[in-house]
Amino acid sequence: MQIMKMPLLTAIKIKVEYQGPTQLKKIRLPALVTREGVLISLLQYLSEAHRSNSWRAKVTSAVGMLLDYIALSGIPFDNPTTLLRSFRTALKSGTIDLSLEDPTGLYWPNRSQANADDIVTLLTGYTDWLTKQPGHSGVVMNPIREATKHEERLNWCAYHHRQDNKLLSHLTSDEEREMNRFRREVGRERASPVILDEVKRFPQEHFNTLIDEGFVIASPRSEDKRLRMDYKSQAMTLLMNHGGLRKSELFHIYLDDIEIDVERCEAIVRVHHPSQGKAPEKGYKNREDYLLRKFRMKPRTDYLKSESLHAGWKAPTTNTQMFFVVSFYPPVKAQEFLLAFQNYLLYQRVDSKGRHPFAFTNSKGRPETIKNFQRLHTAAVIRIGLGCSKYQGTSEHGHRHAYGYRLADNGFTQLEIQRSMHHAHPDSCLVYLQATDEDLRERMRKTEAKNRTSAPVETFESEDIEALGRPLASYRGITRPRN
Incomplete structure (x- = not known):
């Protein structure tokens, strides 16, 4: 070799x-x-x-x-x-x-x-x-x-x-x-016509198991649940799967950006622009000014991608005050997030000692990093018996895809989904709404069952199978309608 x-x-x-x-x-x-x-x-x-x-x-x-x-x-x-x-x-x-x-x-x-x-x-x-x-x-x-x-x-x-x-x-x-506007350099070649790859979303049937059994920080035998559950990762994952946030947006949230709606007992989460967003305290021009003067830090977008504090920002739509509010769906998930976040604050969050304003911290009280959260999420997915990959929908971004598809599946319009996912262009959300191959096959099965006539069904004859040159055992259970 x-x-x-x-x-x-x-x-x-x-x-x-x-x-x-x-x-x-x-x-x-x-x-x-x-x-x-x-x-x-x-x-x-x-x-x-x-x-x-x-x-x-x-x-x-x-x-x-x-x-x-x-x-x-x-x-x-x-x-x-x-x-x-x-x-x-x-x-x-x-x-x-x-x-x-x-x-x-x-x-x-x-x-x-x-x-x-x-x-x-x-x-x-x-x-x-x-x-x-x-x-x-x-x-x-x-x-x-x-x-x-x-x-x-x-x-x-x-x-x-x-x-x-x-x-x-x-x-x-x-x-x-x-x-082709790229011809002036070396000529962008015309691509072969293809159907867009199906977008994999996190399998909904495994989400509760991921939350309840995947995110643990100690031995499952620990008697005290407060020592066993990873409430931080639970809260961050709920923000993606039921709030539609991108992974990178989690790391721009300040502690002051999460409030409580007392009447509904729900969390209100605001995500501000990393630099132009409003500072949580008076006397500062914006968040860039706030981070610099109070913490000697830069907006996390300004760190190099190779640096641990880096977090991207894909220019979601914001209001005139440069923030957007997370729209939980179903709305009851705002309560579930609040419970996880409160448990995180009460039992697990390491005090930052005034070194930074960010909501999520690591075990040393420093701002949580994308790399560490990816590690925790991957470990949780594997812990419940799933493989962790983008193709399977079990990566972090699979949660945002699940959120978009859930909205479409429950009858929300394209413009409503655009607003909920904070896309600048209404067509940007279409990639989240496309059906998978399995969705199409399931719909075909249901349509066929609905339209099926009352004609009886018979099993293929053995001589029919043997004529194909394949072992009979490999075709066991295959049926066909009678003529």
């Missing part, structure tokens, strides 16, 4: 504190270091783009891959069309041959067409930005200093991009170019 070799790298990813020429404070960014130093132009591009840290990490990886390919592929650099087309081909087919050897030393596995096109799209945005920089010429990227060799190569791609505006345009027809 041959062992795969590690790829050679010409650009290494690191984390740096960067302050742009027009910025007042430093920000933490991913960066690329080559033999000639840090790629400054990339840092400037990332700092000017008001995008998520996940996007910044993807751009950095894409640029690093291009630099590695330029240095190691052996493709002549006097033809950008050949280079970019070859780069995309290498992304799609990989660089490893049948003997598991790779003359380039890259050792790239093959990627899906969509993934390869996404990488090219990220590079397109960067080269677009390069062409608009003052003093851009294909040799000098930054007007203050000369470009390094790596920057010169990237800038050269951008120069040809600006001159031609549609690299590889001669390889595509006008119709294809019009249909």
